[in-house]
Amino acid sequence: MMEKPKLRGADVVTSVILIAFGGWVLWQAFHMPMKDSFGGVMNVWYVSPALLPIIIGAGIIALAASILVHALKEGGAAALREMLRGTGRRGAEGAIRFAAILVPLFSLVFMNLQRIDFFLCVMLYLYFTIAVFYLDDRRVLRRTLVFYSAEMLLLLLLFLLGLDARLNALFRYSVDVLALVLFIALVVFVRIQAGREPVRRRMLRHAMVMSVAAPLVLVPVFRFLLRVPLPTEGGIVNLMSLLVYTLRHLGG
Numbered sequence: 173m174m175e176k177p178k179l180r181g182a183d184v185v186t187s188v189i190l191i192a193f194g195g196w197v198l199w200q201a202f203h204m205p206m207k208d209s210f211g212g213v214m215n216v217w218y219v220s221p222a223l224l225p226i227i228i229g230a231g232i233i234a235l236a237a238s239i240l241v242h243a244l245k246e247g248g249a250a251a252l253r254e255m256l257r258g259t260g261r262r263g264a265e266g267a268i269r270f271a272a273i274l275v276p277l278f279s280l281v282f283m284n285l286q287r288i289d290f291f292l293c294v295m296l297y298l299y300f301t302i303a304v305f306y307l308d309d310r311r312v313l314r315r316t317l318v319f320y321s322a323e324m325l326l327l328l329l330l331f332l333l334g335l336d337a338r339l340n341a342l343f344r345y346s347v348d349v350l351a352l353v354l355f356i357a358l359v360v361f362v363r364i365q366a367g368r369e370p371v372r373r374r375m376l377r378h379a380m381v382m383s384v385a386a387p388l389v390l391v392p393v394f395r396f397l398l399r400v401p402l403p404t405e406g407g408i409v410n411l412m413s414l415l416v417y418t419l420r421h422l423g424g
Contacts, residue, residue, distance in 0.1 A: 180243045180246045180247055180248035180251050181243070181248050181249075181250075181251030181252035181253075181254070182266065182269055183239050183240070183242070183243035183248055184240060184243045184244065184248040184249065184251075184252045185252065185266075185270075186236075186239070186269070186273060187236040187237070187239040187240035187243065188236075188240065189270075189273065190232055190233075190235075190236035190239075190273075191232075191233050191236045191237060191240070193232060193277065194229045194230070194231075194232035194233035194236060195229070195233065196229075197225050197228060197229030197232065198225075198226060198229035198230065198233070200225065201222045201225035201226045201229060202222065202226075204220065204221050204222035204225075205220065205221075205222070220400075221400070221401070223394075223398065223400055224394055224400055224402075265310060268310075268313060268314055268317065269313070271317060272301075272304060272305070272313055272317050273301075275317065275320065275321055275324065276297050276300050276301055276320065276324075277297075279297075279324040279327075280293055280294075280296075280297045283324070283327065283328060283331065284296070284297075284327065284351075285403040285404060286403055286404060287327075287331060287336060287347060287404060288327075288347055288348060288351045288404060288406060289345075289348045289351065289404055289405070289406025289407050289408045289409055290387070290391065290402040290403055290404055290405065290406070290408075290409055291387045291388075291391055291406075291408035291409055291412075292348055292351045292352060292355065292406070292407075292408055293351075293403075293404070294383075294386060294387040294390065295355060295383050295384060295386075295387055296351060296354065296355045296358070298382065298383040298386055298387075299355065299358060299359065299362075299379060299380065299383040300316065300320050300358060302378075302379040302382055302383060303316070303362050303375075303376060303379040304316050304317070304362070306375050306378070306379055307366060307372060307375060307376075309366075311365070312362070312365045312366060315365055316358075316361065316362055316365060319358065319361050320358060323354045323357070323358065326354075327350075327351075327354075330347070330350075344407075345406055345407035347406075348406040348407040348408070349407070359380070362376065363376060391408075391409055391412060392412070392416075395409065395412070395413070396413075396416055
């Protein structure tokens with residue numbers, strides 16, 4: 173496990189990167205129309221397509237800022253200066269942690285959100301990110317990053333070759349099913365790597381709960397309460413829609 177001072181120094185770098193990314197998300201979101209007229213009807217701001225990325229970008233900045241403040245209070249600046257003087261193993265470790273942030277983030281934003289069910293996208297991203305950083309084990313981080321990168325490479329090849337369209341032509345939710353299989357494989361892999369220690373098993377259960385709870389709240393709020401279309405509404409989101417409308421019909 174990384175020593176606490178070094179961890180605070182890494183938190184400084186991570187938080188700055190996430191703040192910059194959140195700023196970029198907000199910059200892109202503010203290029204979207206907040207209000208517009210369709211067929212003579214003026215849409216209100218809370219159904220704007222910019223609302224979801226604005227909330228995500230603001231949330232990333234807020235959470236990253238809290239990490240940055242905490243890291244600086246705990247001596248993160250001095251630890252970062254010390255880390256920058258070092259080379260070799262410490263530099264390699266920093267590169268691995270950096271890749272563990274960028275690979276899932278870029279996969280989510282630039283590849284998966286437009287092609288895979290929103291619920292599954294968020295769940296897959298959150299489980300990897302929460303599990304590996306919560307465990308804070310270099311070996312688990314390194315091996316899980318390789319495994320997750322291989323899964324994302326498989327999806328990338330699928331999309332580049334156009335096989336996703338062919339699979340979905342055979343069954344509408346084929347790619348969603350594949351994403352669910354990849355998620356289950358990731359959960360099993362991390363569980364094996366983490367070992368049998370009760371503390372680690374409990375940490376992984378927490379990671380699972382948070383990974384499922386986040387989209388379980390986001391999807392109903394945006395899709396059914398605010399009526400904001402999600403990037404991709406696949407198997408899970410459509411199943412939730414069917415359940416909601418069925419309950420409304422029975423209740424009406």
